[in-house]
Amino acid sequence: MNPLMPIIDRDLGKVLYIDLTRKKYWVEDKLELFEKYLGGTGVATQLLKEELPRNADPLGPENVIVFAVGVLSAMYPVASKTVAMFKSPLTGNLGESHAGGRSAIAIRMAGYGAIVIKGASEIPVYLSIHNGKVEFKDASALWGVRSTYTVGRVIREREPWPGTRAIMRIGRAGENLVRYAAVVTETYRHFGRLGLGAVMGSKKLKAIVVGGKRKIPVPDARKYREVYNEIYDAAVKSPAMKKYHDIGTPVNVLVLNTIGALPTRNLTSNRFENAANISGEHLAETRLARRVACSHCPVACIHIAAIREEYPHEKYFYTTRYVSYDYEPTYALGSMLGVGDTDGLLRLIEEVEIQGLDAMSTGVALAWTTEAYIRGLIGKDETIVEPTWGDWKTYIQMVRYIVDQPNEFYKTLAMGTEAAAKKYNGLDFALTFGGNEMPGYHAGPATHLGYLIGARHSHLDNAGYSYDQKKLKEKQYPTPEKVIDDLMAEEAWRQILSSLVVCFFARGVYKPHVVVKALEPMGIKLSEDQLKQLGWEIYKEKYKLKFELGYTFDKLRLPKRIYETLSPHGKIDPAFMEKALSYFKKKILELIEEPKQEKQVEENKAKNKK
Amino acid sequence: MASTKRLVVVDPDLCVGCMSCMFACARRFPEGGLAKSAIHVRSVGGFERGFTVVVCRACPDPPCAKVCPTGALVPRKGGGVILNPNKCIGCGFCREACPFGAIFWDYDENKPVICVHCGYCVDYCPHSVLALEETKR
Known part of the structure; x- marks a missing residue:
């Protein structure tokens, strides 16, 4: 023990x-x-x-x-x-x-x-x-x-x-x-x-x-109820959580559109002229049917829209179907594809759900295909239909083709955007990071660095997208080294949240001192420092495994497109990104080569003794 | 008087299925989890159709008490029943008799779990699906 x-x-x-x-x-x-x-x-x-x-x-x-x-x-x-x-x-x-x-x-x-x-x-x-x-x-x-x-x-x-x-x-x-x-x-x-x-x-x-159902023993039940109440109140009353309950995650559509960070038409633009039609506000006011929650989450951020359609063959015969919408599918199947028709977007999300695809990867794959088609890198022999920005009906057909793979092109596209881009020479505008299709933020340097250096190439690994939005309020953008240090520290801490396992949306509630308190009634006595240290340890373990699985730095590709389209922080500077990446390489090697971390543990131990 | 109150489901359409009430009910005991929860939320055929809240509705003439062979379930003032665990042999007849399926089972103790209408869960319902109301009985 x-x-x-x-x-x-x-x-x-x-x-x-x-x-x-x-x-x-x-x-x-x-x-x-x-x-x-x-x-x-x-x-x-x-x-x-x-x-x-x-x-x-x-x-x-x-x-x-x-x-x-x-x-x-x-x-x-x-x-x-x-x-x-x-x-x-x-x-x-x-x-x-x-x-x-x-x-x-x-x-x-x-x-x-x-x-x-x-x-x-x-x-x-x-x-x-x-x-x-x-x-x-x-x-x-x-x-x-x-x-x-x-x-x-x-x-x-x-x-x-x-x-x-x-x-x-x-x-x-x-x-x-x-x-x-x-x-x-x-x-x-x-x-x-x-x-x-x-x-x-x-x-x-x-x-x-x-x-199933069972009981979980708690050594200090009185304290448990006390801490439970604190966390419950914070979750129900905090403004951030309320935002997710009210409009849901698509509240971000207008926010990002306003600052020019909403990837549109394969990130050829950072704003979408029809953003209002696919905004969280518009969806909530006109299509929202109900809100539901994950188990044991009083916030209930899941927003479900009703699609109501009349059958063409018989009057007064309607179908009402339900589809959940979040920010990421709204970006990937909306702005990224130029789809500004509210019902069209919902229908497209529905098709992706029916087939069981990842909405982000699917949207980015279709966006890449559309641009490649417009540029003439591929033709109708490949795409079968004519991909056109905003044409959601054609995109629904293409989603089915990705699943059915009727020809060589769709077989390749089903392997991922990067696989298709390599084969058909469109890497410069293939929005993939470490082979994973990009999430819905073009907020600045930290955003893209975050995707790339994140252990799973998710925006949620280290929240570079949020970092960039916060930095808009500051006069000076941090140095490349500072950005990497901050992103890595965030990713290390998030290992704790995803080990507990707490939803990242509640990161504002589960601050280090709250986590310490939450563990106490269960008999676990860890200090904030020890928790943070454990976060680094897990982060390190994960990266060690990544290297063992063949992770190499030369796979760290930043698509050229991110330099071409303005971000809220202006044009992203390739030199800045390069500097940041070489610093990251140094830092991650230091991390997995242990000694420094062990020194830190010793230091912390000494500190705790005092 | 506390005993004349009963728990009511005000409007299940407001329910988001967060299960906070279920966890609250179990916390009346010094434990986490759901083993002793006397309230249950489930979807009406998938999340898209919404939720139903299953809990004792405080029958004035409770069928569960009528089928108890040992007299362990005693009708409660204000409706519903009080369980005397010392008398209960865990036969499960009560569970069969409740048309709402509102009698749950504690598999560790092999005894029924039935709402006592204390209203603890009400404070943890973020959307006012639940309420404690005075009974006229």
Whole structure:
């Protein structure tokens, strides 16, 4: 037992292993990992290290999927996320994707801290995990079903624990191994990025249902209730959280458009003339049907719009369907494609959901295709249809082509934007970072550096997009070195949040001193310094694994396009970016070469003694 | 008088499915998780259709009490029942008898979990789906 970090809830230390090849499962006690790394990202990194052959084919049976929750899951509000780790078929390197819905609560309530999935089934299966058992169920009939909605509906009626279960499933995109296929959970949340859907598809794993109910022992229940109330109040009353509840994440559309940071038409522009039509405000006022929450999150940022359409063949015959909209799909399938028609945008988002694709990667892939078509690098032989900015009906058709892959071009596009750009000579305007398609911010140097140096090339790794927006209020933009130092420190701290596992939206609530307080009633006594140090440790472990998986600095490509289109900080200077990157390389090598960090630990220990 | 109050679901259309009430109910006991929660939220056939809140509705003449073979469930003033755990043998008849499915099960103790209408959950409902109201009974 770790005296600093004892985990009283022994069930959190239980890791469920499932071997799809042999149709076997077993549980191993990995409490010591949780006592060292809290859970989530920290533990998933170690489990992946233990299980994953470094040269694994991401779509081969040797790839491994880890789902992990943490010590705060099912304990405190907004500790609502599950971390998935795997080898990414999109980048060929470390894959990490986070999702909410009911996944985190369901996994912890089923009695596990993590689930490790290995091997591959020869027939389609889905897994039903509850009451200490894993059932392998035939999913042959579900394979090829048109919509992820239908898959959810079918499983919902066949499986136990309604209300406290998660149904994580793939669509046809995952079955057809589109390298940016997503895993959909609770209809509207996603393990979206880096192709977990394709990994599940390669294992012939259609879905995972997991759920249950149990108690979690708390040594100091009085203190627990006290801290719970503080966090609950902060989550419900803080202005940032209120913003996410009211308008939802698309509140950013107008904000970013105003400052000129909204990527439009493959980032040939930083503003979109029809931004008002796809803004959070407009969607909320005219299309919003209901708001829903991830489990144990009182904020409820998930916004669901109604699509109401009249059938052409019969009067007064309407269909009302529901689709969730967030900022990222609104950018990727809206402004990035020049789609300014409100209903058109919702229809396009719906199609991406039905197929089970990552919205960001899909939008960027289609945007690249449109520009390549306009430039004549590809023609109708490749695209079959005529991609045109704003033409959402054609884009819906193209989304289906990405999934069905009727020709060589779409087969390549299904491998990712970078793969297509390499083949058809359009790398300069391929908006990918480390092989991953860009998120919806063109806010300045830190934004793009953040995508590139982030361990999973997500804007949420280190929030460079937010950094740039804050820096607009300051006279002087920081030096390249300072930017990198700040981004790396942020990424290190976020390892703690994603190990607990807390939603990044609540980062303002879960400040270091609050995390310290939240852990105390559970018997975990860590200081702020120790937590931060642990964050660096996890960050280091992750990067070490990335290097072992073949990460190299020459893959750190910044697309030329980001220099061509003005950002709110003006033209981005290539020399600045280069300087920053060479400093990053130095810093990351220092980090993984340990001695400095160990010195820091010694220093902190000495400090604590005083 | 506290015992004449009852918990009511004011409007399930306001429910966002955050489960804060369920966790609050379980926190009445010195533990985390959901084992002892007497209130349950589930979707009405998927998140797109909204939610339903399942909890004891304080029947004036509760069927659960009528089928209890040991007299462990005693009708409560204001509706609903009070469980005497010492008498309960965990047969589960009460759970079968409740048409709302509002009797939950504590698998550790093998006993029913039934709302006592204390209203603790009400304070944790961010959207006023729940309320505690005076009964006229």
